[in-house]
Amino acid sequence: MNGNPIVEGFIEAINLIVTLNPQVVEITIRSLYISLTATFFASLIALPLGALIYFYEFRGKHAVISTLQTLYALPTVIVGLIVFLFLSNIGPLGFLRLLYTPGGMVVAQTILIIPLLMGLTVSALSGIDRDKRYTITALGANRLQTVVTIIAEARFAVMAGVLLGFGRAIAEVGTVMIVGGNIRGATRVLTTAIALNTSMANYSLSIALGIILLGVALGVNIALSLVQRR
Amino acid sequence: MNGNPIVEGFIEAINLIVTLNPQVVEITIRSLYISLTATFFASLIALPLGALIYFYEFRGKHAVISTLQTLYALPTVIVGLIVFLFLSNIGPLGFLRLLYTPGGMVVAQTILIIPLLMGLTVSALSGIDRDKRYTITALGANRLQTVVTIIAEARFAVMAGVLLGFGRAIAEVGTVMIVGGNIRGATRVLTTAIALNTSMANYSLSIALGIILLGVALGVNIALSLVQRR
Amino acid sequence: MTIIEAHNIRKSYGSLEVLHDVDLSVREGEVFALIGPSGSGKSTLLRILDLIEPPSAGELSVFGIATVEDRGRWLDLRRRMGMLFQRPIVFNASVYDNVAMGLRYRSAPGDEIDRKVKGALEAVGLSRYVGSRATDLSGGEQQRVALSRVLVTEPEILFLDEPTANLDPGSTATIEAIVTSLNREAGMTVLISTHDLMQGQRLAHRVGVMIEGTIAQTGPSREIFHEPKDRRIARFVGIQNIIPGRVVSLREGLTVVVEAGGKQILSATPPPGEEVEMVVRGEDISLHRREPGFEEAENLFPATVTAIEPTAPFVNVTVHCGCDLVALVTARRAETLGLHDGMLVWVSLQAKAVHLIPRSGAG
Amino acid sequence: MTIIEAHNIRKSYGSLEVLHDVDLSVREGEVFALIGPSGSGKSTLLRILDLIEPPSAGELSVFGIATVEDRGRWLDLRRRMGMLFQRPIVFNASVYDNVAMGLRYRSAPGDEIDRKVKGALEAVGLSRYVGSRATDLSGGEQQRVALSRVLVTEPEILFLDEPTANLDPGSTATIEAIVTSLNREAGMTVLISTHDLMQGQRLAHRVGVMIEGTIAQTGPSREIFHEPKDRRIARFVGIQNIIPGRVVSLREGLTVVVEAGGKQILSATPPPGEEVEMVVRGEDISLHRREPGFEEAENLFPATVTAIEPTAPFVNVTVHCGCDLVALVTARRAETLGLHDGMLVWVSLQAKAVHLIPRSGAG
Amino acid sequence: AGCTSPAPGGNETPNATAATTAPAGGAIVLRIATTTSLENTGLLAELERVYENETGVDLQFIAQGTGQSIDSARRGDVDMVLVHAPALEQQFIDDGYGINPRCIAYNYFIIVGPASDPAGIANMSPVEAFRTIYAAGTNNTPGVAFVSRGDNSGTHNQEKVLWEEAGYNYTTEILNAGAWYVEAGKGMGDTLILANEKGAYTLSDEGTYLSFADRLNLVPVIAEGTELLNRYSAIAVNPAKYPSVNAEGATDFINWLISDEAKEIIGNFGTEEFGKPLFIPLYAPECTEPPFNCTCAEPVPT
Ligand SMILES: Nc1ncnc2c1ncn2[C@@H]1O[C@H](COP(=O)(O)OP(=O)(O)OP(=O)(O)O)[C@@H](O)[C@H]1O
Ligand SMILES: Nc1ncnc2c1ncn2[C@@H]1O[C@H](COP(=O)(O)OP(=O)(O)OP(=O)(O)O)[C@@H](O)[C@H]1O
Ligand SMILES: [Mg+2]
Ligand SMILES: [Mg+2]
DSSP states (O other): OOSOHHHHHHHHHHHHHHTTOHHHHHHHHHHHHHHHHHHHHHHHHHHHHHHHHHHOOOTTHHHHHHHHHHHTTOOHHHHHHHHHHHHSTTSTTGGGOOTTSHHHHHHHHHHHHHHHHHHHHHHHHHTSOHHHHHHHHHTTOOHHHHHHHHHHHTHHHHHHHHHHHHHHHHHOOHHIIIIIOOOTTTTOOHHHHHHHHHHTTOHHHHHHHHHHHHHHHHHHHHHHHHHHHO | OOSOHHHHHHHHHHHHHHTTOHHHHHHHHHHHHHHHHHHHHHHHHHHHHHHHHHHOOOTTHHHHHHHHHHHTTOOHHHHHHHHHHHHSTTSTTGGGOOTTSHHHHHHHHHHHHHHHHHHHHHHHHHTSOHHHHHHHHHTTOOHHHHHHHHHHHTHHHHHHHHHHHHHHHHHOOHHIIIIIOOOTTTTOOHHHHHHHHHHTTOHHHHHHHHHHHHHHHHHHHHHHHHHHHO | OEEEEEEEEEEEETTEEEEEEEEEEEETTOEEEEEOOTTSSHHHHHHHHTTSSOOSEEEEEETTEEOSSOGGGHHHHHTTEEEEOSSOOOOSSBHHHHHHHHHHHTTOOHHHHHHHHHHHHHHTTOGGGTTSBGGGSOHHHHHHHHHHHHHTTOOSEEEEESTTTTSOHHHHHHHHHHHHHHHHHHOOEEEEEESOHHHHHHHOSEEEEEETTEEEEEEOHHHHHHSOSSHHHHHHTTOSEEEEEEEEEEETTEEEEEETTSOEEEESSOOSSSEEEEEEOGGGOEEESSOOSSOOOSEEEEEEEEEEEEETTEEEEEEEESEEEEEEEEHHHHHHHTOOTTOEEEEEEOGGGOEEEEOOSOO | OEEEEEEEEEEEETTEEEEEEEEEEEETTOEEEEEOOTTSSHHHHHHHHTTSSOOSEEEEEETTEEOSSOGGGHHHHHTTEEEEOSSOOOOSSBHHHHHHHHHHHTTOOHHHHHHHHHHHHHHTTOGGGTTSBGGGSOHHHHHHHHHHHHHTTOOSEEEEESTTTTSOHHHHHHHHHHHHHHHHHHOOEEEEEESOHHHHHHHOSEEEEEETTEEEEEEOHHHHHHSOSSHHHHHHTTOSEEEEEEEEEEETTEEEEEETTSOEEEESSOOSSSEEEEEEOGGGOEEESSOOSSOOOSEEEEEEEEEEEEETTEEEEEEEESEEEEEEEEHHHHHHHTOOTTOEEEEEEOGGGOEEEEOOSOO | OOTTSOSTTOTTOGGGGGGTSOOOTTOOEEEEEEEHHHHHHTHHHHHHHHHHHHHOOEEEEEEEOHHHHHHHHHTTSSSEEEEOOHHHHHHHHHTTSEEEEEEEEEEEEEEEEETTOTTOOTTSOHHHHHHHHHHHHHTTOTTOOEEEOOSOOHHHHHHHHHHHHTTOOIIIIITTSOTTEEEOOSOHHHHHHHHHHHTOEEEEEHHHHHHHGGGOOEEEEEOOOGGGEEEEEEEEEOTTTOTTSOHHHHHHHHHHHTSHHHHHHHHHTTHHHHSSOSOEEOOTTGGGSTTTOSOOSSOOOO
């Protein structure tokens, strides 16, 4: 038995970062790229949808919100599997040839975090007080303008939701493993590398990669809060 | 290739539920038990801690909240690995003999969702207006009474956070796989069963189990909102 | 010309009926004040008239256009109106961006926005805050930002929902002055809700009293304050004396009413029934040290002072003269009269200051 | 006995200094009103005195106990006080549970809680809502729930932060009556902040004027309203006439001041300097149709009416007599006088109604 | 090797990075589904490095569960498979989805267990050993337990074969045989860790065991016997079923795999790290005879 893998993981993380290990740099950038892109597309879809759900009173609104909250519990493997079945050669979207590509991984993660982002957007907007809504309407905003204004106003809470979504995307392994295939040099990302190294008992390397992943998440977090504070 | 695994998954799910397949019932109950217990303990720890962070102004408060948000991106595999290293025979807590037991899985999931629950509690309480805090203080509440009152007042938002935490716990596979070991009849839960069946290409069974998992989450969701509405 | 015409408006939230049987018509260029107790539905009615929320039932036409049938035109109509809310609402952006919102929604050209925003901030005295974050301003300043945000859109109808409830007298005066001049100079139609009765009186041509979800009385403020239609309105407008009585005869065009103690009181109101209540404002009751020789008031009688309660700058004086009457005199007059408990005074009261309403069942 | 003694209190939020140099001492059994413009720091001061927030600097003793050194005792001290906030704050629970909160925090026995809560709800007329969800009540009702929640804890000092700003006159009167009787009967010390100057006058033994983060003047309300210490206070308390002048001589114990137009005006204030401003309340100026023979006012001169502005139930009359003066007369008196633009009137003004303050630089 | 220097041919091994830069756009991609245990040995990374250097073809290995990788091939999502599950392979070929099977190499499964060998199976034949473990397990002999992969992988299938050969019906007698028989339902590495923590016996492929050996207390108890043979094969996906697959690339790669150059690489792999090779390349005519019975030399016609 060699030393403590957690301590060694820290040392190794520092080592990998200092030496800018090209493989690690590559998969880190890929992770970031895929999860940021997925978060971006998911936000593009989920924020307006969430705002619409928040805005309009309709029958079954409560059920929709409950469903969204339930979908927080959607296992990543299931999402991965379903996306895989769609993108697979013989699946309905096989012709897109997205399976085992970063593009497919973006699709999978986008789908994975949409319910979360929608649900959190609804919650974030619910924090906006009714009089502000009335004010926006009274000022003559049309629907789109209303949605944009209200999201801008709740930007701190919405951003917290987006961050949570990004965190879920970059930390998850189920969908990217199934849809991406963890192909070295093509679709390997931090989490699949961690899973692989764990299965190979390279615990300290796993922990090192985990630390790098957290560092990346922290960076995104700080970057976003700087943007926000402007 | 046989029929569409998604459709078959639905049929199989109904079949498993109707026939009360004893294996499925067993792992479903185990999943529920582990994740509910973990959510309970995590809430017990994270809610008061979150309330304290929200309440007290201290240097570095912003950094603490940022850190919590960053920890949302903690990969489950890493948490599983670290808990594993602690609980393993040669680990510092090996004497507890919790490795490969449901107890150990509860510990791992509890640790996994604590940052999330803390962060979401802080957010939920931030929605409470300052004057309410002043009112509670002015009425002569001591610290504990203040925390309890404010959590009770923000119970809808806090519960949404707890639900999100529960969702994350019951849907994750990384920690339970490593710490629990997916041992049939002992530590196999819905997500590890899904992972196993997926690796065996039993896709429709995976999807069936995913549907059951969502059903369970929906049940918890509805139960909680009924409790809340009382 | 009638600019707002509402008929039979009803509004429910879930099972709670907030408005019912609301009829209202407002003329172009008019200042109309809605007064009424808290929770009576003033804000809800204003929101409906501003087309922010649809009524549950009823007819509403704005600018002569019926709105119920044609929700497609709501946005256009709404853009010709503006509303200021009770709580100062500002958005987490600069003062400039806050004031520019309405214009941006209307896709106004950039230079026009710039000119108008700066002009409006000048007018409310907030020029130096143009770049500040609006949420950092004090309540009064925020309300002025909100007002300029509405005014830059040059609404033809301006709704003000208790615009000064949270403001100090200085900020209140500023806002009242702006509203008055917009009405006088730009001919803007103004609907204001307020629970400051004096504000209603100061600003409005006509006042509507909202009680429990409906407009119970409409008229010039003098009428509302001196000739309320029923007991609830009388109570709400702060009338101190509501005395039950019975009409006994008519004399020289005046109604003679006998109150419980047997005293006869003359009123200029034609009898609304046999069982009536006399409604007399405290400030219409004059007190004298001795019988005034020159007095032309139709009612004149001696009474005993039973209570003196200063409510600066006035004094509430309760006198007993068969029934109890509360008179409101200025502190200076109270001093001059040398009022004290048990003192004998003469009460004079013009017949036209005694308003009669039908006796209502409940107390 | 002094129950609250604050000295040199300062409070900053980040870089924003909200309070500075606040000195205040309140006697047991006193009703003290804080008035001041919005944003001047009234609420902040009340929170500090109620030990909800610590001051950034300064000394504060409550019930004779110095608080700065000993934060361990804050909870005990705070439990002997109570505070009602401006916005009605109720918790999402039943009315009963809302009112019981303070007692539960003090671990009162269940039957005592039951008795007190029911009694308090009775007193504010909300008995029938005991089981309702507090958040469903109207604003006025919620504020009454909040008041009973404070009162059941039987505070020795009651802080009221603009308790009636959002309420209609009826609810306001109820709350004022309760406060007055608690002070008179239970000897409760009351600190109330308000921007309703009349409310301050009505309720308080003493008034403090808060301007820009400090208490600029303290005294009985008559003094504050008639003898403000400086121009800002004069403005705030709504004095219509602030006329610059120069002290020329003393005559029979009165100060003779010449204003810009050359007119001599007598004041009973000893001269605070050579360059002064005369501060005269509009309601202290009497107007007469012809020269009054019997008048004892030290200042008497003819003038021309230049503007008449009704602000019911009063009328603002601007007269020109060298300088412009605004007189406040009742609507009835204006009618009696038959006032009209350009009319010649006589103005009488007692020397003691002319208050002098040192001339300040800024306008 | 310590944890600080990644495992054999570690997929993160810095020395492997030279060849990993993504091929320029337009490079021919060949997708190969394979099993995690094979990927974990690091052999594939080595083959990839050499082959990509020689041909410029972008080899993409997708490591999945055994069932999953054959299923991927059945769906035409990959161009070929590289697996070690003879029964599943045969089914795949018989169903018409797989063509041109070539066996490449073999090694042995090993039965590992605690050094104390509580069931006393050392020096037994594999089948005897299984019988002994069964007896000890069902008698509740303290310390005797067996961890099964339980995931229908090649290794798991081999284990089932051994139980059958030992005379038990796997489904009725072994599953649910008692607490001593633990079904892990996970990959080989995790199963070894699990067995290690429980001090149990398990069946492992040699490669995975060697790469985990430094963190295990388990020792190989039985490493001999033809029953423990572990044969690796490459099979192309039938382009008649899926015209879109890269059949040509698969043919080329299979032909390269059976070339002497590749066999040499395979035959040397692991010597540096473990002091002995992990795989033994198969040559004709040995491969055509029992116990192999497969094709290993005949090039696939292009
Ligand atoms: N969106 C809403 N949902 C449910 N109830 C509402 C809503 N808006 C108003 N109400 C209820 O309708 C009633 C009338 O409210 P409204 O705000 O119109 O009164 P108001 O006359 O403006 O009172 P105030 O003087 O206190 O502002 C109240 O009982 C209130 O609780
Ligand atoms: N917790 C806080 N953080 C930052 N600034 C604050 C805080 N509380 C009050 N302020 C600021 O302090 C100043 C004084 O506020 P305060 O509420 O005491 O005024 P006020 O006299 O009560 O005004 P109003 O009459 O409008 O209630 C304001 O500029 C306000 O924005
Ligand atoms: Mg309102
Ligand atoms: Mg305040």
